[in-house]
Amino acid sequence: MSKYTYLKEQVYEANMEIPRENLAIVTFGNVSGIDREAGVIAIKPSGVPYHKLRVEDIVLLDLENQVVEGNMRPSSDTKTHTLLYKHFPSIGGVCHTHSTYAVAWAQAIRAIPNLGTTHADHLTSAVPVTEVMSDEMIQRDYELETGNQILDLFAGGKLNYEETEMVLVACHGPFTWGKDPAKAVYNSVVLEEIAKMAYLTLHINPSAQTIKQGLIDKHYFRKHGKDAYYGQGC
Amino acid sequence: MSKYTYLKEQVYEANMEIPRENLAIVTFGNVSGIDREAGVIAIKPSGVPYHKLRVEDIVLLDLENQVVEGNMRPSSDTKTHTLLYKHFPSIGGVCHTHSTYAVAWAQAIRAIPNLGTTHADHLTSAVPVTEVMSDEMIQRDYELETGNQILDLFAGGKLNYEETEMVLVACHGPFTWGKDPAKAVYNSVVLEEIAKMAYLTLHINPSAQTIKQGLIDKHYFRKHGKDAYYGQGC
Amino acid sequence: MSKYTYLKEQVYEANMEIPRENLAIVTFGNVSGIDREAGVIAIKPSGVPYHKLRVEDIVLLDLENQVVEGNMRPSSDTKTHTLLYKHFPSIGGVCHTHSTYAVAWAQAIRAIPNLGTTHADHLTSAVPVTEVMSDEMIQRDYELETGNQILDLFAGGKLNYEETEMVLVACHGPFTWGKDPAKAVYNSVVLEEIAKMAYLTLHINPSAQTIKQGLIDKHYFRKHGKDAYYGQGC
Amino acid sequence: MSKYTYLKEQVYEANMEIPRENLAIVTFGNVSGIDREAGVIAIKPSGVPYHKLRVEDIVLLDLENQVVEGNMRPSSDTKTHTLLYKHFPSIGGVCHTHSTYAVAWAQAIRAIPNLGTTHADHLTSAVPVTEVMSDEMIQRDYELETGNQILDLFAGGKLNYEETEMVLVACHGPFTWGKDPAKAVYNSVVLEEIAKMAYLTLHINPSAQTIKQGLIDKHYFRKHGKDAYYGQGC
Known part of the structure; x- marks a missing residue:
């Protein structure tokens, strides 16, 4: 039995949340997790339907990106996951889905503005969107460059990956991350919901604006940081 | 065994309606109930997923807001619930959700107009929306001030809390109430449905208007008051 | 045991399709059936949740409208059903729901145009919508006048109730009918779907038009009448 | 026992995916499969509800189109299926549904533009839409002419049926195909999802454009052809 069975089980369970939460149809989507001490990443195999x-x-x-264990080909998006683990040292899980509303914002190449407290409970910024990838990057090493685009966006926009645990890749879809695989998927669930809420909000009131900074901070910091009072403190 | 077990059970059951009726994802939302004679409120603990x-x-x-019984931290929205119980003396339950369409109207800072009989069966007014909270109120005692904003809206708009059992808090989401916890959640289910119907109606006919007063009254009073003839009279 | 148990069972089963097919929340909606020889109508009791x-x-x-059997108060919409049975002599069931998209068209006071073959498979006309009811009619005998409005619409628009088995009551919602209670509910399922399809179609192409008469007739008459070749001929 | 039981079972299973995947209500939709050596097509009988x-x-x-085995009338759309098998020699299954968003695009008579990688993973072109059928064709042999319209569209638009395995028939709905009945239904599931994503994308950003050719090719060819690296190579 593999010494990484615990990690495989965590990653398996997190992947199975994708169909349960309707975050993608058929085989789309993938979740990974990492054992930081061992430097080992576990990820969904490519193209396998969830029920199998x-x-x-x-x-x-x-x-x-060298296979350590397993007979199957890893997710075709593996290099994006790996790059995020390398540059975001405190994360323990990464999730990629094709959830409908998040993909629509990504295809529209629009960041999702912070229009309410459901959003502010989870991040202070908009959900950022990358640039459209250049032809050179597409041809070079596509999945690695997808990761590079995310890193460039966070560096250029002075975004903190520990406070903004989600991103839209232009014309493609969302990536989310978190302290472990379960939190990474949780963030994909939240992202899909705030993507839908923002869509509807702007169709009720096209001039709806980002909420005031005081309200964003109030909601974010009642859930995060040393003065948090939401949840059971665990 | 607690002498308030019956109240905890009522409140537990009402909270479990939130995921069953798709009124919120993950841990969002909370329902409370009150024993008026004992002056005791029962509420969901903060941040606990429904399946646990x-x-x-x-x-x-x-x-x-002093804990009388229980080892967990109460909902972070507790002070809003408490204030509503203090000022709305005939209510027995309060419900707060992040249901998608109701949140969208709240984020759009738009009252939901009374566009049809599904709405009029439940309330004669629009579903009102509060003002955006001032920075001073946010910093003072946020959840208490959320309650104050609801009270101010009802006082200023001459709204009767027994006839309008729901409100949208601007940039946040809905609160509903009723004679007991089950009725409070029922009102959240109805609110989400009329929020969706109003959204669609205005996208079919942007100049749709509030229906005539005679039709509102007919539908409201066939379900409420001494001349009601809807239901089994119990 | 009642000699009308078979009719009660048919009507019970048809009513239970309403929550199964998501045609209404909570207690909304009602289906009836008729035994033409006996002149007896069976209908859902008022305000009873489907799971009870x-x-x-x-x-x-x-x-x-005189109760022949049963201890409960009949649906508050009973007089609308009865009037339809009186004037549409070949129908055996009537269904009223508050299904979301059909209600939205009714609240928008817009007929649903015949935009495709899903619609034309079931009716050649648009789904018609009544006038807004006058204050006099609302106050006189509301549910009876709702029926009268449907009859007036069909008479004035030269609509054939056997070919157009559905209608939208302005500011309220849909009524459908058919040869038996099951067919009446089936028509409500179809109506909700074509209401949603028409909504989406006009949001993709605001100048979408009613399809050509030849295509309407082809689809309608491959399913209805003496030359029908859809289905198993039973 | 029929020597084609294996084919009937495949086609039965593929048809049962239609209600499971919410691709059509009531009796709508049909899937067929072919045994190329025997020249035998298996198809759903007309008008039968899926649960029966x-x-x-x-x-x-x-x-x-001559019945070889079976007591029921075949799908009324049979001649469309047959014509596709005759002219698209490498396909093994055909699927027709009335899935909501795909029908809306068909009713809007609009091709679905290739707005993102979910689309490009499956086809390089837009999802094409036929012309509106002429009155002469409708009256001649409607279901055969539906097939002819698809063939004309592919011939005129220089579309390759092996690369574009789906089409919208104007004012009607989608047809999809693939190497076997299961793949034909899979393509209907994918089509409904990209139809919904494209709808939402254009409502967030009305000037969203077809993505660049390099990105289309990258995604399509990582899943198809000799250099594919998505999936397990089986």
């Missing part, structure tokens, strides 16, 4: 996925199908790789 | 919630987790407080 | 409804709760009335 | 459909109800026909 088994714990033992989860593929293990190192941070250079 | 147990009857014994429901927290008991007095009207000054 | 039992076969024996179905109320029996005559065509003058 | 049985393996033995699947009808067998030859390529001239």
